[in-house]
Amino acid sequence: MSAAGLREPLAARAALIVIAVAYVALMLLLPLGAVLFEALRGGWNAWWSAVTDTDARESIKLTLIVAAISVPLNTIFGIAAAWAIAKFDFRGKAALIALIELPFSVSPVVSGLVFVLLFGAQGWFGPWLQEHDIRIIFALPGLVLATLFVTFPFVARQLVPLMASQGRADEEAALTLGASGWQTFWRVTLPNIRFGLLYGVLLCNARAMGEFGAVSVVSGHIRGETNTMPLQVEALYNDYDFVAAFAVASLLTLLAIVTLVLKTLLEWRHRGELAARH
Amino acid sequence: MADVAMLGARGARGRSPLPGLGLSLGITILWLSLIVLIPLAAVFVKSGSQGWHGFWDAAASPRALAAYKISFGAAAIAASINCVFGLLVAWVLVRYRFPGRRLLSAFIDLPFALPTAVAGIALTALYADTGIIGRFLEPAGVPIAYRPAGIIVALTFIGLPFVVRTVEPVLVNASSEIEEAALTLGATRLQTFGRVILPGIAPALATGFALAFARGAGEYGSVIFIAGNVPFKSEIAPLLIITQLEEYNYAGAAAIACVMLLISFAVLFLLNLLQHWQQKRGT
Numbered sequence: 001m002s003a004a005g006l007r008e009p010l011a012a013r014a015a016l017i018v019i020a021v022a023y024v025a026l027m028l029l030l031p032l033g034a035v036l037f038e039a040l041r042g043g044w045n046a047w048w049s050a051v052t053d054t055d056a057r058e059s060i061k062l063t064l065i066v067a068a069i070s071v072p073l074n075t076i077f078g079i080a081a082a083w084a085i086a087k088f089d090f091r092g093k094a095a096l097i098a099l100i101e102l103p104f105s106v107s108p109v110v111s112g113l114v115f116v117l118l119f120g121a122q123g124w125f126g127p128w129l130q131e132h133d134i135r136i137i138f139a140l141p142g143l144v145l146a147t148l149f150v151t152f153p154f155v156a157r158q159l160v161p162l163m164a165s166q167g168r169a170d171e172e173a174a175l176t177l178g179a180s181g182w183q184t185f186w187r188v189t190l191p192n193i194r195f196g197l198l199y200g201v202l203l204c205n206a207r208a209m210g211e212f213g214a215v216s217v218v219s220g221h222i223r224g225e226t227n228t229m230p231l232q233v234e235a236l237y238n239d240y241d242f243v244a245a246f247a248v249a250s251l252l253t254l255l256a257i258v259t260l261v262l263k264t265l266l267e268w269r270h271r272g273e274l275a276a277r278h
Numbered sequence: 279m280a281d282v283a284m285l286g287a288r289g290a291r292g293r294s295p296l297p298g299l300g301l302s303l304g305i306t307i308l309w310l311s312l313i314v315l316i317p318l319a320a321v322f323v324k325s326g327s328q329g330w331h332g333f334w335d336a337a338a339s340p341r342a343l344a345a346y347k348i349s350f351g352a353a354a355i356a357a358s359i360n361c362v363f364g365l366l367v368a369w370v371l372v373r374y375r376f377p378g379r380r381l382l383s384a385f386i387d388l389p390f391a392l393p394t395a396v397a398g399i400a401l402t403a404l405y406a407d408t409g410i411i412g413r414f415l416e417p418a419g420v421p422i423a424y425r426p427a428g429i430i431v432a433l434t435f436i437g438l439p440f441v442v443r444t445v446e447p448v449l450v451n452a453s454s455e456i457e458e459a460a461l462t463l464g465a466t467r468l469q470t471f472g473r474v475i476l477p478g479i480a481p482a483l484a485t486g487f488a489l490a491f492a493r494g495a496g497e498y499g500s501v502i503f504i505a506g507n508v509p510f511k512s513e514i515a516p517l518l519i520i521t522q523l524e525e526y527n528y529a530g531a532a533a534i535a536c537v538m539l540l541i542s543f544a545v546l547f548l549l550n551l552l553q554h555w556q557q558k559r560g561t
Contacts, residue, residue: 021382030410035396077305087296102318107538114318206391216498259391260384
């Protein structure tokens with residue numbers, strides 16, 4: 001089986017490994033290090049005062065609020081979509097899946113633009129909204145809508161293949177034993193998919209908190225009011241306040257690292273339950 | 279993505295005795311329409327509102343054409359680079375065992391997790407003339423930051439995981455029997471790679487390319503800090519949309535967005551064909 005000819009010579013193997021590791025270190029690790037290095041360039045005190053600055057604190061709060069609204073909504077949608085698609089047969093299922101994944105292939109800027117076209121001053125509903133003094137664009141609702149759009153497929157695409165691979169025998173058994181539909185969902189389906197669900201929510205949340213292009217279009221960039229953390233990073237950077245920009249960026253980097261660690265742990269511990277992912 | 283489509287399509291056979299189809303499908307279609315379909319339709323309606331000539335003037339202005347060329351050109355170059363190094367990384371991760379392999383694997387997804395604006399300023403800090411990398415490249419006559427080359431660097435960063443994660447499962451599943459047969463028939467390892475292994479993973483590689491390309495063409499956050507953003511030289515299409523919006527030229531912005539959407543839908547369609555091809559080959 002393991003004939004020598006089936007593997008590359010040791011020197012070739014070593015060279016390939018070194019190139020791969022060096023490439024990843026140069027392309028991925030170095031930028032990560034650069035953020036932390038630049039953030040702490042002015043020392044811990046400068047870092048601390050940058051991340052506790054009023055505008056920075058407001059941007060952190062706004063980012064958390066936007067994620068706290070959009071992630072649960074897309075999670076409920078994702079579970080509903082996966083239940084319909086994975087547990088039932090109906091026509092047009094493939095088309096429905098393609099439409100759900102559509103936001104992945106739309107530029108973030110276009111994802112924000114669509115809501116400006118609908119709700120902006122010159123948009124379809126613009127005049128009506130102005131009459132009734134309702135602000136969507138350049139305000140929290142616009143940020144939430146843009147975030148909902150870009151994070152739309154995350155939970156659904158995680159759960160559809162997982163629930164499809166699990167079939168519906170467990171649910172059928174529960175129903176036969178007299179459980180109601182909701183009981184079956186809460187006590188049978190949800191425990192079966194919990195790690196897949198967690199995985200999807202994790203990725204959805206990372207994108208929701210880190211989204212830049214889409215929210216940039218709808219935000220209006222009012223500091224302390226409509227700037228989320230990534231937008232605050234841009235604002236500080238454009239002011240040449242690099243230490244502060246990288247300090248706020250370092251918080252987002254921490255979020256990325258935590259996301260990666262949790263994601264990797266989930267993959268190691270619950271490989272079986274996430275297996276249908278690929 | 280087609281894996282999902284395939285699994286979904288064969289998920290459950292026959293009439294399902296489970297409740298909740300109406301409710302779950304209702305929520306799905308309502309939410310899909312409100313958040314995705316109706317807003318996307320607005321782009322097409324708005325760009326049509328100015329008549330064909332108005333649309334064409336905005337969508338095919340010299341500045342817009344230059345921006346498409348930069349966005350799609352840089353995305354194609356970056357995706358090609360990622361095909362080479364992505365394949366190399368995937369190969370090493372699947373075929374070899376070495377200390378730190380799992381850590382390397384975990385790191386590949388960093389571009390998925392790191393906010394694009396953070397990636398943008400980090401890459402700019404590295405590749406500017408004062409940066410750790412730019413300091414050496416600039417005197418060597420290879421300036422990167424604030425030039426089209428910077429766009430390619432940013433898109434290469436963004437696109438790597440798409441290629442690695444698409445090629446990896448195919449390499450895992452590739453049977454060693456064909457490789458053994460090639461060896462028995464006297465092929466060298468390099469010949470085996472070029473004539474046996476590479477054709478087998480070609481569909482996956484093409485899929486990875488298309489995914490990285492599609493993502494790169496629409497990318498904004500990681501690019502604008504490093505690009506320089508000079509019209510006709512280093513101005514990407516998404517930035518031009520924002521410029522038009524800031525000038526309150528909604529129809530112009532919609533026209534450019536419309537072109538970008540049509541191109542990404544075309545790529546998506548090609549992607550589905552590719553994945554169909556991949557499944558038919560049974561890899």
